Amino acid sequence: MEPGGYAWWYVDAISADGRHALTIIAFLGSVFSPYYKASGRGDPLDHCSLNIALYGPQHRWVMHERPRSCIAREAHHLEIGASALRWDGNVLEIDIEERDTRLFNPVHRRVAGKVRVHPEALNAASFALDPAQNHIWQCMAPRARVEVEMREPGLSWSGSGYFDHNRGREPLESGFDTWHWSRAHLSDGAVVCYEGERADGSVFASAIRFDRDAAPQDIELPAIAPLPRSKWSVARRTRSQIGVARVRRTWEDTPFYARSELATKLLGEEVAAVQESLDMRRFASGAVQFMLPFRMPRKAT
Template sequence: MFSPYYKKSGRGDPLDHCALNVALYGPQARWAMTERRRDTVARDASSLAIGPSNVRWENGALTIDIVEGDTRLFVPWQRPVRGTVRVFPEMLNRAAFALDRNENHIWHCLAPCARIEVAMTSPGISWSGKAYLDHNRGAEPLETGFNTWHWSRAHLKEGALVCYEGERGDGSLFASALRFDRHGVPEPVELPPIAALPDSKWGITRRTRSDIGVAEVRRTWEDTPFYARSELASRFLGEEVVAVQESLDMRRFSSRLVQFMLPYRMPRRKR
């Protein structure tokens, strides 16, 4: 949905603009997001191949085989990004939610809580821990439907809490908080108070929710001209939690400068 090539093409053939995005943070950071053409994409009910990488359901896990290269501009050569990620859902949610009145934008939290196993060969790192899996789809460009949004998710002792809010393209506001129980069943809960966060280095306005109206940015993983992803210390439903938070500014995304910069971060390949 952030492809400058897809936007320029008129968004008529999504299968001709597919990419697997891999973001590794820390001392051995890697970033891969290579867009590939229709003839390198194959899919069926349980698998999706994008170039040499593929995603498939296998033995109850979402298995992602990564065969990519680092596409960051400041890396003087393309370092390989190789490995396998397995996501094991601990619960599944069947309910999807419309983010606008006309149901042009749908969000589906597939697995509010999951386990993850990461085994990378390049760079040579591995770990396991908690995970989350969701899905977005839309019938119109994202920048048409939204000006901004703020999203955050935290594991609870039982289940998870997700807060989603923002400003739609027509200027109307939306906000919701959903608690998923240990079976993955969602239940709307009262929105916690707004917790303001410091702007990102690129000046992206960040916001989250917290029981006491206060949250702390522990780390900023991704800081771009139109998007920021952070790790927070917060409090939800009486529990001290570590939350993942993202803020998106689609007005920034649509600017000429950002559209000019994106191909340097997201190259397009024939194979």
Template sequence: MTERGRRAVERESDVLQIGPSAVCWTGDALEIHIEERDKRLGVPWQRRVCGRVRVIPEALNPTGFALDPGGRHSWHCIAPRARVEVTMEKPGLRWCGAGYLDSNFGSESLEEGFRVWHWSRAHTRRGAAVCYEGIRRDGTAFASALRFEPDGTPVQEDLPLVAPLPNTLWQMERKTRADHGSAGVIRTWEDAPFYARSRLHSRLFGEQVTAVQESLDLDRFSSPIVQFMLPYRMPRLA
């Protein structure tokens, strides 16, 4: 929730410390320890946000995927299925349910490599399914559909049809992949000028599923107006 400089970051093989917050592997789970201040646009004070999130993989996938021919950007679906346990002190709440863990990494910033992408993931009866597509900065497109077996093994599938979704309030374009090219938005959780995350209902690989979907517009993210607004949403500390 806070952008921090190099001096506030420490990294070891199984721990990443960013300011007072940290992410660490504990053997069978990824633990996220949160100690932050939440700054909302137009609110003069900052609320304390603290607690712990545990992500317990139900399956692990050892294989990562390059998103561009030069290998500058990679995506790794680490845990196609996981159990998530949330215990927050501030605000006081608890939650547990189904989840997922992945990672994007590369040798250049995302906006240097991409213009836009759309991603979605769904639990299935036996595993999970992920659809991932976008447009690279050079104008070339990429797209893939993966079905993950119960042990986490990825299987490449034929791409389902494009399923358009309604634009967000910020007029972010959204789309996903689904059987018969049809899907619907149940709820939009995050609606920002350059990013949207939503819950969908659709049919995928012959199975009725509930999916999490995100759309990211990196041209919008790079615009001077959005860059000017970001520190008001996310504080920056040296």
């Protein structure tokens, strides 16, 4: 990876009964790392992390940054500390061995188990998010079956999920001021909406439908559906066939980022959507950079 660059692999899932959800993000050159930013971003692999968020009755949140000495990677295998991701061409297997991060609490609980992501179909196409192609997004599996077997905390569930990959050649805040993203499953495929404002002031927006075989097709943008600001006052919005959407649950609420589950309507179907809004101007502020180490501490092992 070149200096200033990044890559991440993202998984989200909601349990069949709706009581549980998760997101897992493996970062190389962690785009939200205050340490990577302060270092001048000369060595992406010296700033890596595995972010794990378990939502529901037994909430856990993990994000410890680790240096190059704690990273091992091959074409289909990535180790970050004691955790690992393996791809065999059909299944993404994630072995988790971490400690959680709680503000103002010195006790870090063990978070350990296994997550398996079974894509229904794979998409090979990538999409540039800027004209210079400095930021690339690939929806690898718009639909997936996800199995969760956690030893700590004791959780076992399965549900529907999603798997994608982003990579870039420059810091995220160099390319974007804000973005809004959402994904939703349809009865015969999925829809992903991506939009925002680039750092140069230009805007972008797209809606892509993936069929059952994960083949992508651009579709007409649904109407903008405003959402209430998060508790940290992050501006949120999404897309809906009728221009209306409802926040079911806000999973993550931070000074610069919000992730939510929505009820909305797309292509004639009432759907549940996973949505995120990001404000990179806030991320770059001195106040947020001061707070971030408390939420994502750096470890030597």
